[in-house]
Amino acid sequence: MSHPQARIHRVFELIEPIATVTFSEIANEAFLAVGMRNYWDGYFAGRAAPLGLAPAEVVHAVFYNFADGEVARHIPWVWGKLTPEEAIAVREQGSTAALRHRIGDLANSPGLVRAAELATQAALSAPTEGRALYAGLRALKIPENPVAKLWHATTLLREHRGDGHNAALVAHGISGTEAHVLLALSLNMPAEKFGRIHHLPKAQLAAVVDGLRDRGLVNAEGGFTNAGREIKERIEALTDVLAAPAYDVLSEEELDELIEELEPIATAAQSDEH
Numbered sequence: 001m002s003h004p005q006a007r008i009h010r011v012f013e014l015i016e017p018i019a020t021v022t023f024s025e026i027a028n029e030a031f032l033a034v035g036m037r038n039y040w041d042g043y044f045a046g047r048a049a050p051l052g053l054a055p056a057e058v059v060h061a062v063f064y065n066f067a068d069g070e071v072a073r074h075i076p077w078v079w080g081k082l083t084p085e086e087a088i089a090v091r092e093q094g095s096t097a098a099l100r101h102r103i104g105d106l107a108n109s110p111g112l113v114r115a116a117e118l119a120t121q122a123a124l125s126a127p128t129e130g131r132a133l134y135a136g137l138r139a140l141k142i143p144e145n146p147v148a149k150l151w152h153a154t155t156l157l158r159e160h161r162g163d164g165h166n167a168a169l170v171a172h173g174i175s176g177t178e179a180h181v182l183l184a185l186s187l188n189m190p191a192e193k194f195g196r197i198h199h200l201p202k203a204q205l206a207a208v209v210d211g212l213r214d215r216g217l218v219n220a221e222g223g224f225t226n227a228g229r230e231i232k233e234r235i236e237a238l239t240d241v242l243a244a245p246a247y248d249v250l251s252e253e254e255l256d257e258l259i260e261e262l263e264p265i266a267t268a269a270q271s272d273e274h
Contacts, residue, residue, distance in 0.1 A: 002244065002248065003244065003247055003248075003250075003252065003255055005237070005240050005241065005244065007247075007255060007259070008240050008243055008244045008247060009240050010259055011157070011247065011255070011258065011259060011262070012157075012158075012161060012240070012243065013266075014259065014262040014263060014265075014266040015119070015154035015157050015158055015262065015266070016158065016266075017266045017269040017270045018099065018150065018151060018154040018262070018265060018266055018269045019151065019154040019155045019157075019158040020158075021095055021098040021099045021102060021151065021269060022046065022047075022091060022094075022095040022098070022151075022155065023043065024098045024102075025098075026094060026097050026098035026101060027042070027046075027091065027094035027095050027097070027098045028042055028094075029094070030042075030090050030091075030093060030094030030097070031045060031046065031087075031090055031091075031094065034081065034082055034086070034090055035081040035082065036078065036081065040073070040074055041074050041077070041078050042090075043074075044059065044071060044074040044075055044078060045074070045078040045079075045082065045084075045087040045090075045091075046087050046088075046090065046091035046094075047063070047091075047133075048062075048063075048075060048084075049084040049085075049087035049088045049091065050084075050088065050133065050136030050137045050139065050140060051084075051132070051133070051136050052084050052136075053076070053079055053084060054075075055075070055076065056071045056072040056075040056076065059071045059075050060072075062132050062133050063133075063176075064166045064169065064176045064179075065166075065176035065177070065179050065180055065196075066176060067176070067177055067197070067200055067204070088140060092143060092148055092151070092152065095148075095151050095155075096143075096145065096147050096148040096151055099147055099150070099151050099269060100147050102268055102269045102270075102271060103147075103265055103268040103269055104268065106264060106265055106268055107146075107147050111261040111264070111265070112146055112147065112150060112261070112265060113146045114257070114261050115150055115258060115261035115262050115265060116146045116147075116149040116150035116153060118250065118254055118257065118258040118261070119150060119153035119154055119157065119258060119262075120142060120149060120152075120153040121249055121250065121254075122153070122157060122246045122247050122249060122250055122258070123152075123153040123154075123156035123157050123160070123246065124138070124142075124156075125245075125246060125248070125249035126156075126157075126160045126245055126246035127245055130163065130167060131159075131160055131163035131164070132163065133159045133162065133163055134156065134159045134160040134162075134163050137155065137156050137159055138156065140152075150265070157243075157246055160243065160246055161239060161242075161243040161246075164238075164239055164242030164243055165235070165239040165242075167242060168235045168238040168239045168242065169235060171238070172231055172234065172235055174231070174235065175208075177197060177200070177205075177208050178208055178211070178212055180194060180196050180197045181194075181197070181205075181208055181209060181212060181218075182212075182217070182228065182231075182232045182235075183196075184197070185218070185222075185223060185224050185228070185232075186224075186229075186232055190222055191205060191208075191209055191222065192205060209222060212228065216228070217231060
């Protein structure tokens with residue numbers, strides 16, 4: 001059944017902090033322990049592993065929003081240190097440990113078990129067409145441990161939405177780096193200060209911003225024009241529309257239950273105080 005887009009977006013807001021424990025320090029340490037040189041080695045090894053031994057060009061295309069050459073600094077180097085199968089295991093173990101650390105006693109709650117069941121039901125029902133990274137994840141075994149199962153399900157749902165987001169960006173003619181600029185501006189942050197792109201050469205980043213300015217999306221001061229804000233909002237709305245089929249398998253009551261059970265877990269997952 002179809003659900004209101006506001007509810008679909010609310011689920012996204014709740015799965016995001018759960019899935020992204022993958023990018024926290026505990027998960028990073030797990031990759032450093034098996035020979036990765038830095039955070040980004042672990043990031044690319046773990047996230048790209050479901051694609052197998054895909055070359056950097058393919059990973060770059062699937063990930064979409066990294067600047068040219070960034071993927072190639074890590075792929076295929078990481079595969080000289082561990083296999084994709086080993087990276088998948090390290091990622092799951094590190095992410096599960098990170099999530100358990102953050103949510104404390106909730107890790108053993110009936111609510112988490114139920115959230116994992118409902119999220120997995122949704123995560124395994126979404127269409128795979130045009131969703132390369134999601135499809136790769138779908139081929140993996142579902143963890144039995146409830147905390148790992150919840151992390152895995154939210155990761156599936158996040159990457160399904162992410163694949164759809166890439167499609168929305170392509171449809172609107174927005175490149176990967178341009179997408180980061182628009183995200184920075186939506187956060188009221190100058191592009192050159194935004195963490196994901198501030199490291200780019202100033203001339204390269206300036207050229208991207210100039211291109212958006214030429215298209216009428218960025219103003220002379222480097223902020224949004226009305227047209228720029230509107231295209232960002234259209235992309236986000238389309239992303240939610242493309243994410244919605246994953247939840248069609250859930251009844252209205254089940255979706256409400258999923259949201260209710262995820263809320264305390266997502267709140268705890270945003271904190272690192274445990």
